[in-house]
Amino acid sequence: MSSGIQPAELGFFVSLGTCGSLSGAARELGISTAAVSKRLSQMEARLGVPLVNRTTRRMSLTPDGEVLFEHARRILGEIADLDQLLGSSKDQPKGLLRVNATLGFGRLHIAPAISQYVLNYPEVDVQLQLSVNPPPLTEDQFDVCIRFGEPGDTRVIAKKLASNRRLLCASPKYLAARGEPMTPSDLVRHNCICIRQGDEAYGTWRLFRDRDTNGPGEPVKVRGNLTTNDGEIAVNWALDGHGILLRAEWDIERYLESGRLVRVLPQYRTPDADIYAIYPQHQHQSARIRTLVAFLSQAFERFAQHRAYRAMEA
Numbered sequence: 001m002s003s004g005i006q007p008a009e010l011g012f013f014v015s016l017g018t019c020g021s022l023s024g025a026a027r028e029l030g031i032s033t034a035a036v037s038k039r040l041s042q043m044e045a046r047l048g049v050p051l052v053n054r055t056t057r058r059m060s061l062t063p064d065g066e067v068l069f070e071h072a073r074r075i076l077g078e079i080a081d082l083d084q085l086l087g088s089s090k091d092q093p094k095g096l097l098r099v100n101a102t103l104g105f106g107r108l109h110i111a112p113a114i115s116q117y118v119l120n121y122p123e124v125d126v127q128l129q130l131s132v133n134p135p136p137l138t139e140d141q142f143d144v145c146i147r148f149g150e151p152g153d154t155r156v157i158a159k160k161l162a163s164n165r166r167l168l169c170a171s172p173k174y175l176a177a178r179g180e181p182m183t184p185s186d187l188v189r190h191n192c193i194c195i196r197q198g199d200e201a202y203g204t205w206r207l208f209r210d211r212d213t214n215g216p217g218e219p220v221k222v223r224g225n226l227t228t229n230d231g232e233i234a235v236n237w238a239l240d241g242h243g244i245l246l247r248a249e250w251d252i253e254r255y256l257e258s259g260r261l262v263r264v265l266p267q268y269r270t271p272d273a274d275i276y277a278i279y280p281q282h283q284h285q286s287a288r289i290r291t292l293v294a295f296l297s298q299a300f301e302r303f304a305q306h307r308a309y310r311a312m313e314a
Helices: 007-019 022-029 033-047 063-086 103-120 172-178 184-189 231-239 249-258 287-313
Strands: 052-054 059-061 095-102 124-131 144-148 156-162 166-170 192-195 204-209 218-221 244-248 275-280
Touching: 007 022, 007 033, 007 063, 022 033, 059 063, 063 095, 095 103, 095 287, 103 124, 103 144, 103 231, 103 249, 103 287, 124 287, 144 287, 156 287, 166 172, 166 249, 184 204, 184 218, 192 231, 231 244, 231 249, 244 249, 275 287
Parallel strands: 095 124, 095 144, 192 244
Antiparallel strands: 052 059, 144 275, 156 275, 166 244, 204 218
C-alpha cells in the first residue's frame, strides 16, 4: 500500500473538514457514513497520525488535521486556478472562494453582492464568514477579506473598492435632551457609544477640521455607559437615543436620510475608512478573486452613484 497523501484524498478531506461531520461529508460525497469513516481510518493509518477527533455528538480536526485541511484547500484552489489559466474559459471562474467581512457591513452590503455574483458565476462556491473581530490578514483562512482602511502589511494585495468615511451622529431625541457639542472637547461631557473592534484604539476618537490636511488631528478620549463589539447594536443604541456614535457612513446613511440620526460636529472629519478587498500575493492570478473584486467594485460604484443622485434630489 502507498504511503503518504494521495491526490484523490485532498478533495475528500476538504469535504470532511468543511461539512464538520462524517454524516455531512457522506451526504455531500454521495456515499455512506460507514464508507467515509473507513476511508478516513485508512488515511490516518497510512499517515500514522490522527486527523479527526471523534465523539458521539461531534467531530473536530486535530492539529495535524487542521494542517492537512488548510494545505489541501489551498492546493485544490491552485489547481483550479491553473486549470483556469490553461483553459479556454479564462473569464468563467470555478472552485471554492472563501470570503470574510465584518458583521454589519458584510450582512448589509457584501452578502447581497455575493448573491448576485454567484448568479453570474454559478461554478464558484462561495463561503462567506462574518466576524466581529476579523482574523489576521496573514492567516490563510480566507481567500478574500473585506476591510475598512488600507492595511499596512505589504505581504498582501489591497484593492480599494469604495471610498468611505466615519461620521459622528446621534438621534434628535438625545441632542434635544443633552444639547449639541460645538467642539471636539465638548464630547467628553457627552455619553458616547463605544465599539471595541479589531486593533482600533478603544474610546479615542481623532478629529480633524475639514480644511486641515496635515497634522495629527485632535484626539478625544470619550466615555459612555454603553459599549459593544457589534456595530449594528451600537447603531440601534444611537437610534434609541442613548448617545453619540462614530460609525461608517455606509452603515448609517439611511438613518441620516430619514432623520432618525443627525450628524454631530459636521465641520470635523475623522480618519478615512475606505473599503478594501485584501488577498494574498500568491493569489493575484486567481480568476475567482479577480472576478469577485471587480464585481464588488462595480456594485459599490453603482451604489455610490445612486447615493449621489438621491443627494441631488434631496
